[in-house]
Amino acid sequence: MSGVWVWIEQGDGKPLPASLEALGLARQLAGSDPVTALVFGQGVDSAAQAAIQSGADAVIKANDASLAAVRFEPYVALLDKLIAEQKPGVVLAAATADGRELMAGAAADAGAGVLTDVTELTLDGDTLRAVRPVNGGKVLRVESIQDAGPKFATLRARAFKALEPDAGRSGTITEVAPVLAEDAVSTTIESVEHEAGGVSLTDASIVVSAGRGVGGPDGFAPIRDLADVLHGALGASRAAVDAGWIPYEHQVGQTGKTVSPDLYIAIGISGAIQHQAGMRTAKVIVAINKDPDAPIFKLARYGIVGDLFEVVPALTEAFRKRLN
Numbered sequence: 001m002s003g004v005w006v007w008i009e010q011g012d013g014k015p016l017p018a019s020l021e022a023l024g025l026a027r028q029l030a031g032s033d034p035v036t037a038l039v040f041g042q043g044v045d046s047a048a049q050a051a052i053q054s055g056a057d058a059v060i061k062a063n064d065a066s067l068a069a070v071r072f073e074p075y076v077a078l079l080d081k082l083i084a085e086q087k088p089g090v091v092l093a094a095a096t097a098d099g100r101e102l103m104a105g106a107a108a109d110a111g112a113g114v115l116t117d118v119t120e121l122t123l124d125g126d127t128l129r130a131v132r133p134v135n136g137g138k139v140l141r142v143e144s145i146q147d148a149g150p151k152f153a154t155l156r157a158r159a160f161k162a163l164e165p166d167a168g169r170s171g172t173i174t175e176v177a178p179v180l181a182e183d184a185v186s187t188t189i190e191s192v193e194h195e196a197g198g199v200s201l202t203d204a205s206i207v208v209s210a211g212r213g214v215g216g217p218d219g220f221a222p223i224r225d226l227a228d229v230l231h232g233a234l235g236a237s238r239a240a241v242d243a244g245w246i247p248y249e250h251q252v253g254q255t256g257k258t259v260s261p262d263l264y265i266a267i268g269i270s271g272a273i274q275h276q277a278g279m280r281t282a283k284v285i286v287a288i289n290k291d292p293d294a295p296i297f298k299l300a301r302y303g304i305v306g307d308l309f310e311v312v313p314a315l316t317e318a319f320r321k322r323l324n
């Protein structure tokens with residue numbers, strides 16, 4: 001059992017940034033062993049090339065209409081077959097909804113362990129050891145799988161670094177056929193809704209979030225301006241989402257998205273434990289709140305006590321002058 005495999009999640013032939021981060025980590029874990037990217041879908045040639053440029057020595061490609069959208073049955077059937085035939089030491093994926101589902105399915109079929117949503121990962125012989133935040137990020141737990149067989153892990157977005165793409169890298173591409181014929185797959189994808197424009201929350205290096213403090217849907221206007229100037233993504237607390245001021249796709253927290261940006265700016269957000277669960281692993285947290293006792297200040301590296309409707313436009317103006 002050797003070599004590190006990475007399932008590359010892609011859309012329109014473009015790998016997800018978190019999948020490229022997984023390849024960067026795979027390169028470190030593999031040492032002199034090969035890194036293999038698994039690229040399944042339809043029209044995936046450019047994703048296969050991108051995987052090689054970002055660190056894969058080999059690509060196993062499955063290009064078929066039945067794999068156009070990620071579906072559990074055909075994807076796991078193909079993963080199971082390849083893993084049983086080629087016996088990789090480690091199989092990685094980004095900890096997205098699909099990555100978690102596929103790794104859990106393939107690991108269960110292989111009778112193997114899976115470490116989920118990890119932020120650190122090392123491989124020492126047959127021992128795969130991970131750090132993963134639990135209890136809303138309040139506890140960092142070290143977990144390991146010691147097994148000569150394949151070991152699985154899903155990686156939190158932005159916890160690992162992708163390699164600088166190198167157009168001069170070369171690698172082998174092997175094409176394989178799907179295992180299940182379309183009529184053997186019971187799931188049909190009826191429609192797909194893409195997230196509305198802007199920067200993706202989970203991939204963003206800067207997130208500007210606001211909560212009930214903005215007072216209504218119009219209160220998000222200055223927050224959006226700040227996010228735009230910083231080229232950041234717009235986040236929100238559940239209170240703002242529940243009030244109908246901003247769609248759910250922006251919610252950060254226990255029942256929303258988990259983000260790990262370099263910079264998280266929490267504006268008019270008190271910092272409830274359920275909100276913290278989605279953002280406490282941000283590298284730098286800045287809080288803007290008129291209540292000096294708001295719990296968010298305990299977590300923040302920098303705090304501004306003041307009215308957001310004065311502070312935020314002033315900050316936006318200052319950043320605009322500096323950055324443009």
Ligand code: FAD
Pocket residue numbers: 210211212213214236237238239240251252253254255256257267268269270271272273274275278288289290291294306307308309
């Ligand atoms: P508030 O707690 O009302 O805070 C508003 C803040 O704005 C206050 O600190 C106030 O001082 C400040 N403020 C007001 N006006 C101004 C101004 N003009 N200038 C500056 N500051 C101002 N919450 C999440 O966010 N995400 C989740 O995923 C989530 N999941 C949950 C799951 C469960 C099971 C439960 C029970 C709760 C969950 N919550 C979640 C809700 C959470 O407990 C809080 O109720 C919520 O986070 C509060 O949102 P908030 O900070 O925007 O509002």
